[in-house]
Ligand SMILES: NC(=O)C1=CN([C@@H]2O[C@H](COP(=O)(O)OP(=O)(O)OC[C@H]3O[C@@H](n4cnc5c(N)ncnc54)[C@H](O)[C@@H]3O)[C@@H](O)[C@H]2O)C=CC1
């Protein structure tokens with residue numbers, strides 16, 4: 001599968017590296033308005049290929065995306081320390097107008113995987129500009145927040161994050177919703193699992209994990225300027241679900257007809273992802289406060305998207 005990546009900065013290059021290590025692509029093409037950066041990243045990633053899986057890695061102009069099955073959009077500006085994701089919107093919407101025109105000239109039918117923030121609203125922007133079907137314009141959404149949630153829950157319970165089935169819903173951002181009511185470790189509700197292993201999930205544990213997930217990006221950006229490994233791996237995971245038609249349940253963002261009474265809004269829910277993109281959307285069991293928080297998150301995202309005109 002040929003994968004394009006537009007935006008060869010920290011996120012785009014980390015996605016390329018993760019794809020190369022996981023064997024997620026037969027060809028990767030990096031595009032950036034800074035061609036020297038794209039060339040350097042491609043050369044560096046290519047040097048990891050002999051330790052991983054066969055894959056051609058190159059840099060090029062938009063023309064080089066011809067035949068791409070999927071293009072990751074990681075171009076634009078990123079948060080500065082203390083800045084929130086929504087504040088990037090107008091700058092990154094301008095970038096997408098330019099970038100998506102370039103991508104579609106070379107690969108009109110390619111699936112789009114949006115990473116640039118604020119990723120939910122940028123997914124809606126990408127849908128509007130591209131005119132593609134909504135199931136083929138996928139935002140990475142809360143795939144990263146879900147990974148953070150599973151990692152912290154797994155640490156607390158003393159199990160591998162792969163054995164934790166828990167999702168973060170709504171916005172990839174401050175209003176996101178940790179879905180505790182449906183969270184499982186193995187097949188057990190996490191509260192019951194916690195009691196059985198002597199690691200009860202008390203209110204203070206919930207608050208610590210909630211803060212750990214919701215504020216992760218702010219902390220990491222404060223410490224090293226940006227986040228890239230987690231999202232790079234998450235993007236590669238989504239690409240593999242598409243490439244291998246895995247029908248994996250992943251929390252990703254697409255424009256959704258209706259959620260908690262809010263219509264046509266891009267946000268994350270658990271969705272079945274396969275070769276044709278998002279195939280099915282699931283609404284997990286929610287506690288009352290989780291449903292209200294999801295409605296508030298959806299309303300905020302809808303208003304923000306409308307404010308773009
Ligand atoms: N969805 C998620 O979970 C995450 C999203 N992000 C977002 O990903 C985006 C990229 O972040 P970083 O890679 O850290 O930033 P970065 O600054 O390292 O890379 C951005 C790249 O975009 C390129 N670019 C800017 N305008 C362009 C244009 N018009 N055409 C082509 N290339 C263009 C720049 O030259 C730069 O190389 C940001 O919006 C950031 O907030 C970051 C981490 C996680």
Ligand SMILES: CC(=O)C(=O)O
Nearest residue numbers: 085117144216217227
């Ligand atoms: C930057 C960002 O969106 C994150 O790490 O969650």
